[in-house]
Amino acid sequence: MNCHSYFRIFLGGDIVVKKDKPKYKQIIDAAVIVIAENGYHQAQVSKIAKQAGVADGTIYLYFKNKEDILISVFQEKMGVFVSKLEEIISRDLSAPTKMGLMIESHFELLAGDTHLAIVTQLELRQSNHEIRLKINNVLREYLKLMDEILVKGIEDGEFDRTMDIRLARQMVFGTMDETITTWVMNDHKYDLVELAPQVQRLLLKGMQA
Amino acid sequence: MNCHSYFRIFLGGDIVVKKDKPKYKQIIDAAVIVIAENGYHQAQVSKIAKQAGVADGTIYLYFKNKEDILISVFQEKMGVFVSKLEEIISRDLSAPTKMGLMIESHFELLAGDTHLAIVTQLELRQSNHEIRLKINNVLREYLKLMDEILVKGIEDGEFDRTMDIRLARQMVFGTMDETITTWVMNDHKYDLVELAPQVQRLLLKGMQA
Amino acid sequence: MNCHSYFRIFLGGDIVVKKDKPKYKQIIDAAVIVIAENGYHQAQVSKIAKQAGVADGTIYLYFKNKEDILISVFQEKMGVFVSKLEEIISRDLSAPTKMGLMIESHFELLAGDTHLAIVTQLELRQSNHEIRLKINNVLREYLKLMDEILVKGIEDGEFDRTMDIRLARQMVFGTMDETITTWVMNDHKYDLVELAPQVQRLLLKGMQA
Amino acid sequence: MNCHSYFRIFLGGDIVVKKDKPKYKQIIDAAVIVIAENGYHQAQVSKIAKQAGVADGTIYLYFKNKEDILISVFQEKMGVFVSKLEEIISRDLSAPTKMGLMIESHFELLAGDTHLAIVTQLELRQSNHEIRLKINNVLREYLKLMDEILVKGIEDGEFDRTMDIRLARQMVFGTMDETITTWVMNDHKYDLVELAPQVQRLLLKGMQA
DNA sequence: AATGAATGAGTTTTCATTCAT
DNA sequence: AATGAATGAAAACTCATTCAT
Incomplete structure (x- = not known):
């Protein structure tokens, strides 16, 4: 075996x-x-x-069972986000640049699959407690990679060393999530990817050393 | 009459x-x-x-009907948040101070009623499209008040005049929401209100002129 | 007492x-x-x-209770039909003439109160078994008066002495009832009273000696 | 296909x-x-x-849904009446004979299935407007076949050419219906089919030329 | 006599899951 | 491996009737 x-x-x-x-x-x-x-x-x-x-x-x-389908949907699709982020992190770039690429790539992936965007931002959140806990477990892998960027940024002296990493990550993820959800609820009627640079700027300014 | x-x-x-x-x-x-x-x-x-x-x-x-109960719950409870925020806005304070007070008061209200926090952050989001649209209409009033603070901050030269107000508001709300949800999902095992100053600092730094 | x-x-x-x-x-x-x-x-x-x-x-x-209202409605309104028929019977007329007057008066009363026609012909028939049995008891008084006319007609040698009185009465009542119900279901769009002479002729011919 | x-x-x-x-x-x-x-x-x-x-x-x-069951019950069972009547009409017989056979066969079918008689004469009439309209649509097919017999009778000079076909049909159907309902309400305690010849005689006499 | 707020019993329909073929 | 007919548990809402005022 x-x-x-x-x-x-x-x-x-x-x-x-x-x-x-x-x-x-x-x-x-x-x-x-x-x-x-x-x-x-x-x-x-x-x-x-x-x-x-x-x-x-x-x-x-x-x-x-049905729950297994839903979690698998999230797992399979989230896998693409994780792979993409791993690839970005592996590159020899500054933490702010990596953060910027992450935001851009996250927006791009969802802008390129509006069905998926609807499912992750709106529909899957209607699932019950249990399913959402399992979905959060899957999400945790992605959030850990985010943390890696933040840690590197602090170590490199590019991010504010006094900031709470967990809070910073919640700001980054919360902001992206809210931005995307608003876009989905507005029926994707504007270009999400175009917003990425401004979102980056706001977030990075908040975190910079 | x-x-x-x-x-x-x-x-x-x-x-x-x-x-x-x-x-x-x-x-x-x-x-x-x-x-x-x-x-x-x-x-x-x-x-x-x-x-x-x-x-x-x-x-x-x-x-x-049942839907009416759920929407009324949100309406009645959100009313407290709106009143509190209106009171803060009416005071003669700087925009950053108002923003800080808003975050603090938002956290305090939910930290003081963990049942309500569970309901707004987790449970009510499982409701169907129709109910969520109606809930969003209620929420919009609160977001408009947030925008007032942002506008004033820009006019007073305290917030970055080049930032997109809508994105800034999404950052503020998204960050608070994510922070609170994480706190609820961790069974309120740490003090939410204590986090407010750091959240303020992160957000205000991102928006400052 | x-x-x-x-x-x-x-x-x-x-x-x-x-x-x-x-x-x-x-x-x-x-x-x-x-x-x-x-x-x-x-x-x-x-x-x-x-x-x-x-x-x-x-x-x-x-x-x-509610049932009592419904039965009383029928009772009170049917009372008018009974009185009218009693008055017709008391007059010194031939059985066929009485029969004709009965049909005409029955049609007139309902044509003059379309609300009542809807209630007796369509709506009250949706009531349950129990109520309908009680309604039938009220109706029985009216049917007994009909029988009186039939008996007199046979005694006077104007109606076929070999016909079954009960069947004859069921024909008379069934025909009137069906005629009126059809009229109600057609939204009273034609004149019910105008039909009375033809209905009389059909029925009387069937019963004549 | x-x-x-x-x-x-x-x-x-x-x-x-x-x-x-x-x-x-x-x-x-x-x-x-x-x-x-x-x-x-x-x-x-x-x-x-x-x-x-x-x-x-x-x-x-x-x-x-449940309504569909009730309508289907009437449709399926009424289908037997329609088929039987179609068969009678297709035979080379006089209109009065056909009318007689129709009454007899109608009585026989219900006398042979007292459950069905209860359902069609009493219970299904308690259904709401919508269902009854659909039931009436099904019934209409049967009434059209009756009309065919009446038309033929008039054309053949056997039925009174001055009578109103619609009224005559209402007499025939109303009489049969009332006779059967009375029989059902008396708990089928006498023989319905035995009454058929007298009902025929009454009706045919009323309609004859 | 009159009110009307409160009660609580009762039924259709959906849909995730199974299992014989 | 694949099918799809059959299963059966579960919950919102209405409305006749009561009774404290």
């Missing part, structure tokens, strides 16, 4: 290996579309199955 | 005048407690009635 | 004496209007009270 | 094709029994499901 099979068992048995199969992603994508177009509370499993072109029962071969 | 009674009739018939009756507030307060303790989706009308010490049917003498 | 007080006790205590008071008829008339305009299932006691210009509770000073 | 399957899709999607499945008729029959035995207002969906031997939810795989 190797490292992988250990994780397979740990993470929920034989379902994990199915993440590679085409129908897994098919269902995830169907869920995003159905939730975005019908709203969280009108996104029945049967609708997702229909959109994915599979039978209702088939869903349960790939996901434990 | 004076001006007020005219408006009472104009604004929606029989139910409006009942806002003054004791059972109206009794039910609102019961709703906050039941939602906070049971979660949005487990806050049945019968539970709220029981907590309020009235019969199920009595609820419908004071509220059109 | 005289004959009247006997009936008072027998028929339901002190409510009977209230039939003479103005509010009794006021409520009966309100019920007819409310039922005709809102439909049987939308004729709530509170609506009837409002239409009658009394408080909900007042209804219960004059009627035992 | 033949003509029929085209119409199936056109006429209302998935549910129409289910009319052929055994559970559809099972539920219809259960509804008749439950309504006859419990009364219209005590015929809960759960009772019908139990009687049909299916789960409550299964009902909704075959019917849009």
Whole structure:
């Protein structure tokens, strides 16, 4: 039994290996579309199955239950944000530059997929306590990467050494989140990415040494 | 018939005048407690009635339907925030000071009523589109007052005249919201009000001229 | 204790004496209007009270319960039909003539009060079994008078002596009822009374000796 | 895809094709029994499901809602009356004979299914306006066939050419309906079919040339 | 006599999940 | 692996009636 099979068992048995199969992603994508177009509370499993072109029962071969679909949607999509941010952090850039790139890339990813933006900013937040706790666990990975940038900025003397890192991160994330949500609630009628530089400037000025 | 009674009739018939009756507030307060303790989706009308010490049917003498209860909860409670902010704005203080007082008072109000904090930060966000739109209309009044402070700060030359007011407001509100939500999700295990000065400092530095 | 007080006790205590008071008829008339305009299932006691210009509770000073209102409506209104028919029967006329006058007078009474026509032909029939049984008891008095005409017609040799009186009466009543109901369902858009002579002719021909 | 399957899709999607499945008729029959035995207002969906031997939810795989069950009951059962009448009309008989057969067959069908007689004569009439309008639409087909007999009778010189066809039909239907309802309200304690010849004689005499 | 605020019982429908095929 | 018919639990709202004033 190797490292992988250990994780397979740990993470929920034989379902994990199915993440590679085409129908897994098919269902995830169907869920995003159905939730975005019908709203969280009108996104029945049967609708997702229909959109994915599979039978209702088939869903349960790939996901434990409906909650599992929703969390997986967030996990899979958030993975792209994490990868992108990891790539930015790995580059040899100053912390403020990294922060700026993060904001820009975060905005770009959501501006490029309005269905996803609706789902993450509005619909998924209607889910119950339990699901939101699990979603927050997924989000935590992303927030940790943000913290890395902040720590580096302080170490490099570019960010205010007296600021509370947790609060700073809450400001950065809260501001981005509010900006994006407002954009989504206004039906994406203006260009989100264009706002990135001004958001950067406001945030970086607040944090600078 | 004076001006007020005219408006009472104009604004929606029989139910409006009942806002003054004791059972109206009794039910609102019961709703906050039941939602906070049971979660949005487990806050049945019968539970709220029981907590309020009235019969199920009595609820419908004071509220059109369940949705009306939820919106009224937000309206009534948000009213306190708005009054407080109006009072702060009316004082002869600098914009940064007003901003600081606003943050402090916002934190204080929620720290002083953890049930309400749970309801506004977590539970009420699980409501459907329609209810959230109505809640946002109520919130808008509060955001407009925030804008007044920002405008005054710019006019007085205390805030950066080149910043976008809407973005600045989204930063302020987003940061406060994220800070409070994190505090609620951590079961209020630290002192929210103590964080206010640091939050102020971060935000004001970002906006200063 | 005289004959009247006997009936008072027998028929339901002190409510009977209230039939003479103005509010009794006021409520009966309100019920007819409310039922005709809102439909049987939308004729709530509170609506009837409002239409009658009394408080909900007042209804219960004059009627035992809602069912009692409905039966009383039928009773009071049917009384007019019975009186009219009694008057016709008392006259010195042939059975076919009496039958013709009955049909004409029945049509006239309903054509002159379309609210009442809607209530008796459509709405009151939506009432439950129990109420309809009681309504039928009231109706029976009217049907008995019809039978008197039929018996006289047979005795006088004007009606077919071999016909079953009960069936003949069911034909007469069924035909009138169906004719009137069709007229009501067509929104009274043609003149009901004008149809009376043809209805008479059809029915009398069927019954003639 | 033949003509029929085209119409199936056109006429209302998935549910129409289910009319052929055994559970559809099972539920219809259960509804008749439950309504006859419990009364219209005590015929809960759960009772019908139990009687049909299916789960409550299964009902909704075959019917849009409760109203749809009730209308379908009338439609399916009335279909038998219509077919029978069509068969009678298609035969090479005189109009009076056809009329007689119609009355006889109508009485026989209801005398042979007292549950159905209770449902159509008493219980279904308690339904609300909307349902009754839909029921009347179904009934109209039957009444049109009656008219055909009347028209033929007049053309053949067997029925009075001066009579109003609509009134004659109202007499025929009203008489049959009243006769059957009286029989049902008397708990079927006498033989309905035995009455048919006398009803025929009365009606035909009224209409004859 | 009159009021009207308060009561609380009762039912349709949805939809996540299962399991025989 | 895939299907989809069947399941059954769960909750908002109405309105006839009461009774303290």
